[in-house]
Amino acid sequence: MRWADLDLLGHVNNVVYVDYLQEARVDMLRTHGPAARTGELAEGVVVVRHEVSYLAPLSFGFEPVTIESWVTEVRAATFTVAYELFHEHHGTRRVYARATTVLTPYVFADERPRRLTEIERETLAAFLEPVEPAPRPRLPRARPEVAAHYPVRVRFSDVDVYGHVNNVKYFEYLQEARIAMTAQLWGDLDPVSLVVAQTDVDYVRPVLFRPEPYDAWSWVSRVGTRSASIDSVIADKGEVLARARVAIVFFDQQTQRATAPDGPYLEALRSLLAGADPTAITRGC
Numbered sequence: 001m002r003w004a005d006l007d008l009l010g011h012v013n014n015v016v017y018v019d020y021l022q023e024a025r026v027d028m029l030r031t032h033g034p035a036a037r038t039g040e041l042a043e044g045v046v047v048v049r050h051e052v053s054y055l056a057p058l059s060f061g062f063e064p065v066t067i068e069s070w071v072t073e074v075r076a077a078t079f080t081v082a083y084e085l086f087h088e089h090h091g092t093r094r095v096y097a098r099a100t101t102v103l104t105p106y107v108f109a110d111e112r113p114r115r116l117t118e119i120e121r122e123t124l125a126a127f128l129e130p131v132e133p134a135p136r137p138r139l140p141r142a143r144p145e146v147a148a149h150y151p152v153r154v155r156f157s158d159v160d161v162y163g164h165v166n167n168v169k170y171f172e173y174l175q176e177a178r179i180a181m182t183a184q185l186w187g188d189l190d191p192v193s194l195v196v197a198q199t200d201v202d203y204v205r206p207v208l209f210r211p212e213p214y215d216a217w218s219w220v221s222r223v224g225t226r227s228a229s230i231d232s233v234i235a236d237k238g239e240v241l242a243r244a245r246v247a248i249v250f251f252d253q254q255t256q257r258a259t260a261p262d263g264p265y266l267e268a269l270r271s272l273l274a275g276a277d278p279t280a281i282t283r284g285c
Contacts, residue, residue, distance in 0.1 A: 001060055009253060011057040014196040015171040017097050018052060021083050022168055024067040025101065028081075033123030040105065041120050046113070047167040048078060048102040049136070050201045057195065057256065058096040063087065065096070071127040077115045078104045079124050082131075108162040111206070139202050139243040140231045143217040144274040148184065150177035151213035152234060158209070165207040171199065174232050174244050177216035181230070185268040192261055197227065198247040205241040207234065214241065220272040226250050226258045228269050 007013040029035070029042035036042070058065065066086055073080040085097040104113040105120065116124070158169045186192065207214060215235045222229040227249045234242040252259040 001058075001065060003060060006060055009057070009193060009195070009251070010059060011195070012060070012096075013175075014052075014054060014199065015168065015175055017054065017058075017085065017099075018050065018168045018171050020065070020067060020085060021052075021069075021099055021101065022166075024069045024083060025081050028069050028127065029123070033126050035117075035120045035123035038119075041123060043161075044105060044108070045103045046106045046164070046206075047203050048104055049203065050099065050101055050167065050171075050199070051136070052097060052099040052199045054097050054196055054198065056094065056096050058085075069127075070129050071124050072100065072129060072131045073133060074116070074121060074124050074128060077113055078102055079116065082129075108164075137200055137245060139200060139245055140221075140233055141243070142240065143233050143235075144219055146272055146274065147217040147219040148177075148181040148272065150180045150216040150218065152177070152207075152216045153213045154207065154209050156209060163206075163208060165209070167201075167203060170201055170203070170207070170234065170242055170244075173216060173234060174199070174201070174218075174246060177218050177232060178230055178246060178248075181218045181272070185272065186265060189262075189264055189268075192265060193251040193253055194248045195251045196246060197249045199244065200246075201242060201244040203242050205239065207236075207241055218272075219274055220269045221245065221274055223266055223269045223273065225260050225266075228266075231274070 001012060005012045005016040026042045030039060066088065067083055069081055069083045071079055072082045081101045081103065083099045084095055086093050086095045105116055107114050152173045154165055158165045160166045216232060217235065218230055218232040220228055221231045227247060230246045230248060232244045233240050249258045250261045
C-alpha cells in the first residue's frame with residue numbers, strides 16, 4: 001500500500017482496490033504457466049467486465065495486503081478471474097474485498113478480440129477452480145432523460161502501451177462524475193461521508209487519448225434508507241463506451257458503520273431517479 005492510495009476518510013480509495021487486483025492478476029499470468037513466457041495472457045488481454053464487492057474499509061499500514069487470485073471459468077474467447085483481498089493473523093482472515101474480472105485475448109493491431117490458444121488454456125487450467133456462474137446484473141444500456149453530465153478528460157498517463165485507457169481509470173472517471181453529481185445535489189447541505197459497497201462495470205468500446213472530452217452521464221436507479229445505487233454510462237457522441245452501477249452507503253466515521261442520513265439527502269437523490277421529472281434537476285455542465 002502507498003500513502004497516496006488513501007481517501008479523505010483515511011481508507012484505501014475504492015479505485016485503488018482495482019489497481020491492486022490488476023497487479024495480482026498480471027503477476028499470476030506473467031510468472032506462472034506455459035503461456036507466461038509469451039506475456040500475451042498478462043498484457044495482451046482487455047477487460048470485459050469488473051464486479052467488485054467492498055466488504056470492509058482498508059486502512060494504511062506497513063504490512064502488505066494479500067490478494068489470492070484464481071480462474072473460475074474458461075470459455076472459447078474469455079476467461080474469468082476471481083480475487084479475495086485480505087489480511088490474515090493467527091488463522092483469522094479479515095476480507096476487505098471480493099471481485100471477479102472477465103477478460104478476453106485481444107489483437108490490438110486489428111482492434112478485435114480473439115480465441116484462446118491451447119497453451120493459454122493450459123495455463124489457465126492450472127488456476128481453475130470452477131464455480132456455478134452467478135446471474136450478472138443488467139447494467140444500463142442508455143441514459144434516461146434525467147441524468148447529470150460530467151465531461152471526462154483523458155490524461156496521457158491514463159493510457160496503456162496499446163493506446164487504450166487502462167481499465168482501472170474508468171473507476172476513477174466514474175468516481176469523478178459521481179462526486180460532481182452529489183456535490184451539485186447537496187450543495188446547500190453539510191458534507192456527508194459515503195463509502196462504495198459495490199461497483200459493476202461493463203467495458204463496451206475502448207476509450208482513447210484525445211483533447212476532446214468524453215461524456216459521463218449519471219443518475220440514481222435506487223434510493224434506500226442508508227444507501228443508493230448510481231448508474232452511469234461513458235459515451236462519445238451518443239455511443240456507449242462503458243456502463244456501470246455503483247452502490248453507495250452513507251457512513252458514520254465515529255462508529256465506522258452505515259447510517260441513515262437526514263431526509264434532504266435522500267430527497268435530492270430521488271430527484272435523479274430514472275423516470276423522475278426532468279425539470280426537478282439542475283443539469284451539470
